[in-house]
Amino acid sequence: MDLAFSPEDLAFQQEVRDWIAGAYDDDLRRKMSQSKNGYLDKAGQVKWQKKLAERGWAAPDWPVEWGGCGFTASQRYIFNMELSLAGTPNPSPMGLKMCAPVILAFGTEEQKKQHLPPILSSDIWWCQGYSEPGSGSDLASLQMKAERDGDDYVLNGSKIWTTHAQWADWMFCLVRTSTEGKPQNGISFLLLRMDTPGIQIKPLVTLDGPAESEQEINQVFFDNVRVPVSNRIGEENKGWTYAKYLLEFERGNAYAPGLMNMLKKVKRIATQEVADDGGRLIDDPDFRSKIANLEISVEALNAAELRIFSGRSAGKAVGPVSSMLKCVGSEAQQAITELTLEAVGTYAAPFVRDTWAPTNEGRAGPDYAAPAAPSYFSYRKASIYAGSNEIQRNIMAKMVLGL
Template identity: 50%
Template sequence: MKLALEPHHEAFREEVRTFLAEKLPPELAEAGRLNTSAFSEPQHNLPWLRILNEKGWAAPHWPEQYGGTGWDEMQKYIFASECAKAGTPSLSPMGLQMVGPCIMGFGTEEQKAYYLPRILKGEDYWCQGYSEPGAGSDLANLQLRAVSDGDDYVLNGSKIWTTQAHHANKMFCLVRTSTEGKPQQGITFLLLDMNTPGIRVEPIITMAGEHEVNQVFFDDVRVPKSGRLGEENDGWTVAKYLLEFERGGGSSAGLEAALERVRIMAHSEPGTGGNPLASEPAFMRRYADTKIALEGIVVTEKRVAAALAGGKNPGPASSMLKTARTETMQRIDELAIEAAGLYGTVEQTAARQPGSNIEAVGPDHSLTAMPRYLNNRAASIYGGSNEVQRNVMAKLLLGL
């Protein structure tokens, strides 16, 4: 596992940098810099997706036969790193990283031919219907009923914490089609249209004052059985496969960029006595500890990448990465809040909207510190709480 770049990888990095310098519009770069949520709003990430798709770079982790790039793992890492440094809008992972691979693994040829090109082109914008008011990390407890009626299922119930459901035109959804046997045995995986009659989306405003998540209600919603992915009552198999990509997908590139922002802040913001915060041993010790943790994540990512290159899925290592990434992210956010000082406590929702003419209070780098901190508190819960991930690791890795 080599960390140094080979000459052809150096050349590739220059190609990516040139592409970003030429093709990333300033307004999208600003949107990426100011984004504080898990991923950007569709008015920013969809234009960037289409630019990437035109280049053939929209889905680096997809197989070439479905529109992937054919890059090796180092090229994927370089691309993610350079995008993070350039501040590109973060693409929605729901289609590209989550349901897309599931469609490849479990879908019919008709489903693959229909959905996969639409994901690449941004014609379908997906949300995830997993959690419910009584079923979060205990996902097998879900109760959204799907009753068979001819060629359709009729859905009644609700989903919650549904990210960007108010923007999505598609949902991949877990429903209960049977109450017999173990809870996991009666779950089915459905692909459905969000404009289907009977679907209602209600906003949930986060601590950061943002409309990112929602509760979605289903009232006698008819979903064609042709939208089922996999077999009836075998949706738990598909769901576990998808969660491995949700937990293991992504990269440390965004964390590296965030930690670099903290380093710059620490050298420009005063600590006690008026000296730069970077001169304070206590702060820099926490910074160094976080940087070491991040290096461990980078190495683990490369191990998972090697497994993926060999045709394997992420497996329990995805739980390791999910836990390590989210907790390191939160440590970085805490350092950023400390570096921002009092300016980090000012609520400035309007000033951090892309294209806003409202002047920020304090340095620009303090503008997003608190919203990122607040939004990322949920990172150790979504995708399965980190307590659940440790149970997975204990069982599958340690045999406990």
């Protein structure tokens, strides 16, 4: 891939920068500066995603006929880079980046017409029903039953670690429709409304003790929940194929632009913090060495992502190499949040329950200190979700290296 931007690319880059300058308002910037995980509450997320949709930039990877942007590979890179460097919210991936590609690839025309427009406009919010108690990285062992009863499936069981289920209008869900043969061969992929009778959502409070607006994960219980068979994606018992396709998008996202922004924040903090010798932390040789090593890793990842994602413009799937991106990207996120915690020092210790409350209300230390520890703890799970990194290394060994 030619890494030199053409005049057209540079003009597009300026167009994106100008748009961000107008659309990314002060309220969104303030909230993002205090975000624990790169996302906002539902109102903030929808506000930002609707701005992207109004500009026609909500779904860069979708086909143009369904609302995609028609970006070239270099434009897609520029677009993602500029959003990340500006520190804009990460669009919620459940609908736009995970469920929608499956509907586009395997759904019926009726399912596309029903679901894709409201996903694009963020009028409908989605959550993912994959993991269960005892079935996480070993997802094929899932047990939630979906028994056929006429034109419906009847669901019983539970899903766990369900991000933002309390906000969701719909869930894309893996269910067991057969116990015969290999476990992977008895799974189906369903779309279901979250207001269906028999669904109960219970929050799982995490270590950062979030305020209600920042509640992230839940357990969802299903008690004789009826879902129309017409809500199934593709064939019965073929859901594992569709799930693997979806996971390529969940694991194979570009990490480097966001990591560059995270490093920029660490360096900004280090210019304001004091080192042991009384000088600026950013001038401390040991700290500078840590920054440099992370920057080298991120630049190497960026080059790999450019090579991989340029192939997508030619219609190539990311494939099992998405496991490599997930491992390297998530571990870099953890390393950077750890370095941020080191930079902030003792002012990371006071616990601020609601980081989005007005920042002048009795806080200890600078404003950037409050989300440092919560972000560190939140990113501990990055190497577990979407399939633990240990499992990803097994996939790479088998599918990439042929071992």
